Each structure stands twice: as C-alpha cells, then as structure tokens.
Amino acid sequence: MSDENAHVSVDAIRAVSRQLVRELGFMGGDFAGTDLPPSAVHALIEIEGGCVTARDLAVRLLLEKSSISRMLRKLVEAGAVQEEAGEEDGRVKRLSLTASGRKRVAAINAFARARVSGALGRLKPGQDLAVLEGLQLYVDALAAPSAVHPAAPAAAIVRGYRPGLIARITAMHALYYARTSGFGQRFESVVAAGLAEFCNRLGNPGNEICAAMQGKEIVGSVAIDGEDIGAGTAHLRWFIVDDAMRGSGSGKRLLDGALAFADETGFAETHLWTFSGLDAARHLYETRGFVLAEERPGTQWGSEVLEQRFVRFRQGGSAERLSVVSDT
Template sequence: MNDTIETLRDFTRSWARLSGLFVRHPYGAGLGLAEARLLYDIGHPDAGQPPPSAAELARMLAMDTGQVSRLLRGLEQRGLVERGPAAGRRTPLRVTAGGQAALAALEAASRQGAAALLAGLPPAAQEDLAAALGRARALLAPDPAATVLRPPRAGEYGWIIGRHGALYGREQGWDALAFEAHVAQILADFGAAPDQRRQALWIAALGGAPAGSVAVVDAGGGTARLRLLILDPVARGRGLGRALLAEAMGFARAQGYARMTLSTYASLLAARRLYAAEGFGLSQSTPVRHWGQALVAEDWDRAL
C-alpha cells in the first residue's frame, strides 16, 4: 500500500512538471488552470444534459463553492461566461461568443501540448501509453458506460496470459508461471484451429483497456467449450462476467452447438456461482494436483 501511494505521488509530481501545471497560464489565453477547467466544463456539458449551474460545477470538480463563485465572477467580468435564465432555483451558465473563442484557443493549446509530449514516442509506445492511461482511469474513476465487449487487438493475447498468471498467483496461490504457460498453450491452440468460424474470443474493455476475456472453442460432437473466462478486479461487480458468458453462449447457439461444457476448480467459488446461475450443472469432479496446489477439478455443462 505505501509503495503504491508513493508511486502515485511521484507520478502526479512528474505529470505536473511535464504538463506545465506550474506555469501561471498553462494554456495561454490569460487563464489559470482552474479557470480553464471551469470554462471547459461549462462549454462541454455531458451529452443530453443542460449547461451546469455554479453548484453543479462545484460538485463535479470537488471544489469549494466559494472558490467556484469567485472564479466565475472573473470569467463573467471578462465576458467569457454569462448566466442563463433561471429555471426554478437553478441558474445555468453558458459560454459567450468571446468565451467560445477563448475555449477554442485553450483546446488548441492543450492538444498542441499533448502532441509535444507524444512526439518522442513511436506509435507502439503511444498505444501502450493510451492503454495504460485507460486502465488507470478505469481503476480510479470507473465508468460503467465505457464498458464494451469486442474482439482482441494486437498484444491482448499477452494481456490474457499475464492477467491469468498474476491474478491466480495472487488470489489462489497458484504457480503463476506454470499457469501462464498453460494459458499460452490454450491461445496457441486457438490460433491454430482449422475452422476459425466455429470459435471466438472476446475482450471486455473498460475505458478502452482490457479488463476481462472469454473464449468459445469447438470441443467436438456438437459441443462448445468455454475457455479463458477472467475478470480483472476492477471489472468485478458490474455484471461483466454474466455479459461475457451470455455473449459466448449466444455465439455457440448461433453456430449450431447443442451443448456447452467448461472446466473449473471447486475453489473458484465466484465462477461456480456464475455457472450455476446460468444453468450449468456439475458433471464430474476429480481431485488433482495442478499449479502447485491440491485442487478439485470440475467439469460443468448445459444444453444450449
């Protein structure tokens, strides 16, 4: 915990320096950082929402209402913001024509600054950075609306392998490297399957970054096998496991499979609850020693 705190503090200090936050007017236009942020949020209300009021801005930005009022007075005096007609006890704010021009200049300066930071990074490193930032945002400020199920992108097989090893090693005490090798073999077999149309793999992306996965492969005899179902801790409790399973079962039905089977372990209680809730039943149970642990391997299946 303490190491994480210090890492986060170190990053915020570095980011403040890199992004020029210590400059008095970081984005030009004679506006400080807080004024620029207020102008931006007034000019960009959430989709389908009316322009915010002063009280709503204070809540959105976790700022003191008195501080927001003082900053808004300054923006009004400069002709950048005005108050709209009151609607009951609510007085919306809106950006004036002069404010729109200032906002355009702010956004251009912000984009230029971001481009300058990225200029020294090759495209692959920029993609890595975007994924890391998306994951950081998903961890610190998750947005359920930003969750999508999609096919995997380049590099995400590696994410599936790494997260299986890291999570099962940490949460179950398994031999992480041995388990990663097992998952890598599953993915190698997936890529080498002769009929790719009969199988599929999905990534659950949260804020653009991978947060879960599931796959369906052909087990033969009209049976589909569920594989590689995993959810990052940040993605749990959102119904994503059920969504991934539903996507996999829907695909299997569309491909004409009559049954679906899966393998798990008796100690994976959350997964077993999900399977039972979705109509799977335990068909076989076998004591084994896998991944450095004494486990009970289980097979579950159901008709489609």
Template sequence: MPSATRDTADLVSHLRDASRKLVREWGFLQRTLAGSGLSPAALHCLIEIGDFGVRTSPRLRQVLKVQESELEHTIAELQHSGDIENHWQETESGDSERVFCPTERGLQTLRAINAYARDQARRALAVAPPNAGDKIIEAFTTYASALQSARQEPARDRSLPPRQEHGHGPVPELTFTVVSGYRHGILARCLEMHIGYYGCVAKCGAPFEAALARGFGDLCRRISNPMNEVWAVLERAPGDAVPSQGESRIVGTIWIDGEDLGEGVGHLRGFILDDSVRGRGLGRKLMDEAMAFVDKVGFKEVRLRTARQLTVARRMYEKAGFIEVGDVQEDPVVFGTELLMMEYVWKRRNSGGSEPVSETSLSLSVEMAGKDADGTVASVM
C-alpha cells in the same frame, strides 16, 4: 424547532470531523495498516479469522460488511501473504464449505497487529484527561451501536456528482464495450489477468504459466476457425468513440473453443475480468455474448471447468443453464493444491436455445480443457 435543527447539524459536523481524524490517525488512508504489510480489509479479515474464530465466507461477509467478490480478493491477499490457509468440510446439507485458519505466519502477524493496536490505545489514554477512559469507551460503544442500527445499504442507482479536478472541470468517466474477434494483445492480456489472479489465490507458478500459455496459444492460433471465438471487454479512453486497437485496454475476456472437445461440443474458456472493473455488469455481458454464439453455431452442449471456491462464478454458470457434473482431479504441480476443480455442462434443450444470463455479480473463473489420452494437460483455462 429551528434551534434543534441547528443543534443536530452542529453535532453532525463535529462527529464527521472527529471521525475523519480517527480514520487518519488509525492509518486507514495508507495502503497497508499497522505495519503489517496488509491492506485494511485484509487486516480486519485476519483479526476475525484468528482472534474471533470467524472461519467461513458467509460469516466473514456478514461481519466485515463486504460483498462476495470483495471478500474473495481479501482472502486471496491473505493466502498470497501466507497468513491463512483453508481446508474443506462438509456441511449439514452435504455441500462442501471452505474453512479458513491462520497459519503460523498469520499468528505472528496477529500478535504484531494486536501489540501495535494496544500500544496505540495506551499512548492515547496516557495523554487524555484524567478518568477519560470510561467516557471514551462509552462514547465509542454508543456511536458504533447507533451506526450499526442506522446502517442502510447504498442505493445502486445513486451516483455521486462528477469529480472536479482543480480548474479542469469534471473528470470524464471511462466507457466499456464488448467486442468479438482477435485483437492485438488479447492473448497476452488474458494470460496476464489469469496469472496475476491465480498466482495469488493458489500460488500457481512457472508450470501453471507455461501450461496456460500453451493452451491459450493453441486456441489463439485456431481462432480464425468459425467454430471458435473470443470476446474482449475494452476500457475506452474518454472521447474515444471507436474502440481502436491502440487506445483501448483489454480488461476482460471469454473464449469458446469449438474444436478441442469434439464435434458439436463447445468449450467455454478464459472467462476473466480485471480487478479494476468488477461490479459493472461486464461479466454478464461477456457470458451473454458467448451463449449467443453457442446458439448461433448450434453446439449441442458446452463444457467448462472452474474452481469450487468461485461461488459467484458458479452461480453465473447455473443461471446460464449449466449443471454441475462433478469434481475433477488436476496435476497439483501445475495447478497447485488450493484449487478444487469441478466440471459443468450445458446441454441444448429439445426446443433449442439457451437461457441468457441474468446474474449481475461478476467473477473470475477457471476454465480448463480436458486431457489427452496420455494424461498430459492439453489445454488449460
């Protein structure tokens, strides 16, 4: 029995060593892979879409073994690079579903990736021992199948020990707090996060940025009105016990505009998180704060607009009691053609009170105000 244990430990050690070498030789420690200019995740996603016909989000998540928010950003990278496009099709249940297809540029990228991979495999086989090809295929296939069969989802409460810097002890973890009210730079950061994200997802350019700045700038000017409020997620430096103006970075925002949609109607806007802080429950905390303010002020209803593509965000709104109203047409010059906009409404129950959000997943969301009587965009996001 002790011998078998040592044998297993020895096998595991050799497998880990070989696996590390493979990952490094394949280039997975680099920012981009196979000379494509794409991240490893985006490259694999493009292969599945273009070579194997995996064209919908649920199937891509299943094949790539990623979460929904992770896939959204991979898709955004491929759309920004011009390698994929999407269209909408109706499912058997009557819902709309995004279908992804490679563009002509994407097909060219795929050809280059496949040529690179085939050349790498041929060169390795050329220097391998004679007749080693079949053994390599058998070993790879067997091990990949075994990994798949033995795969377990990582426990959410399992944490790694503190990282050690050479000679400097554990690296302190960043801390996050949600604060209300205007802070220096909150408008700039809100704009920066929105423009950075939607510039990739929907190729929104100068008209979008200008409209965004006008809409949020107007709300920021009116933020002292007790009917309006804004919250920020602050990323605090280790050891900074007080969320100071200078040492905390704004990594998320959400706004309530209690004026622009009429008396008794709140407008949920500017709900967004920085890419670096997803998966920490911060989106839920922002939403809870906003809906607590809705209760405090006593709005009879709250409205928001979001992109149909953002399914994680939509589920969060629905958990909070919002109901889909329908699709909304926006100016494609401003908002591009990639975003399919829709409106949600929350209405106060007779018994009063809203339901706190219990969804733990995070998202970025587009919330836009309505239009003036002349049809021009009055407030954006």
C-alpha cells in the same frame, strides 16, 4: 424534424415507457415472482455477481445509503444475504448470498428468463436484436454521468483477436490465480500455450474469443473453442475480468455473449472446467444453466485442486443475445 414531430416522439416514448413499467410489474403485486420490492430483487441479482458492498449497491441502484441500509437489514434478517468484513478494511462489509438467497435468485432468474423468452418468441427473426440495441441506446442516454451517482466502469464487448490479447489474458490469469490460489509459473505457461494455440484456430467455424475493452485496454475475456472436445460440444475457456472491473457487470456480459454465440452456432452442449472454491464464479455459471457433471483431483495447474466440469445444454432457440461488436 419539426418541433411538433419531436413533441410527438417524446410523448410516444413516455407512453411506451409507462406501459413497460406496468408490464414488468413495478406498479404493485408480486415482482419477478416474489414478494420482494423491485429494489430488493435488483439488489439480490447484483450481490449474486460477487465482490459487492453496500456502497456498490447504492451506486448501481441509484439509491441513498439509508435506503440501502434498511433494505440490506431486511434481507439479512430474512436469511437471504450475509455480511463479511473485508480483508483490507474490516469496516467494509462484503455482501454474499446465503443458500436461501441463492435459491431465491435462481427462482427470480428463471421467472425473468421465461418472461423475456416468451416475449422474444413473439417477435419476427432479427427483431430481438433490434429490441436489445434500442433498449441499450435508451438506457445509455438516460444514464448520463452525474456528480451524485457516478457510473460504474463501463466496458465494450468485442469479438476477435487484437494485438496484445494473448499476453494480456495470460497476465490477468497469472496475477489473479497467484494471489487467490497460489498458482505459479506452470499455470501461467499452460494458459499462454493453450491460448496461443487456440488463437491460431480462430478462423475456423465454431471458434470465437470476446474481450471486454475499456478504451484501448483489455479488461476481460472469454472464448468458445468448438474443436477441442468433440462434435456438437463447445468448450468455454479463459473467462476472466480484471480486478478493477469486478462487480461492474462485465463478467456477466462476457459470459452471456459467449453462450449466445455457442447457441447461435448450434452447439448442443457447452462445457467448462474450473475448480472447487471459486464460489462467485460457480453461482454465475449456475444461473446461466450450467450444472456440475464431474469432480476429480487434478494437478495440471501446479498444485492439487478439486477440478470440476460443468455442462450447459443449448437453450431451445431462445438464448439471450448480447450486443457484441464483431471486429473487422
């Protein structure tokens, strides 16, 4: 490529970037259907994922600590965000959304999804994936690591079985739920047996498992089981991320990838079972269209909990897609 062509390419990208900023509303007026500035909208979306501190927000939003402090003070005063002292260090404040904040984020997500869905609907088949891949490449190139703003841990999302997957996913479940819910051997055995049986069916249509990979290590998982509930219904199972990856966005990407697979495969509904008390996970499910359909006491995990079944109906041909690498 000649220097002249390279110059034209750079100017063309700059022009498109400016237009994208204008179309997204960064130049003024209501942003994402709210009266909030863009930084506050992004902060609320990050806090929604759970396990976030002010320091985390500074890293993810590339803002100075003083700017984050002022923004959080306004969000707390507005009743959208609440602060809670951390269990290990009371000086570290964990951030979470209030009921008002969750309502506001739901409206933001609905507005953004409508904008994206409308734009994707005007593309030709296959161009949506090209848009996603192009934007991801561009963002990755812009976000070069720096000493000032260290990048949050990144994980690649891949499909399919790989050696050690059953053991690793079982271990993540066993360790996390032993610490947070007091589950023991019975829970671990149920997870291991169910996952092993499912992996024997991975070759069947409608079944898929995704793993978040950091290097060669599995740091998260989610699966779609298309056979164990009934025709036209997908079962979302074994959704978890390693403790070190919480807040990195890996969980959102795993969930979006699984739901994209379910929609593309043609399942009319996707169901998942969880239990009461996992508030951060529930908020994430609800932002993806899941609604609570059933509650009942259960002891299958070794101690009694209030089991909950959530249902999500297929998005009408406009499911968000994720760049997921198929394992071959």
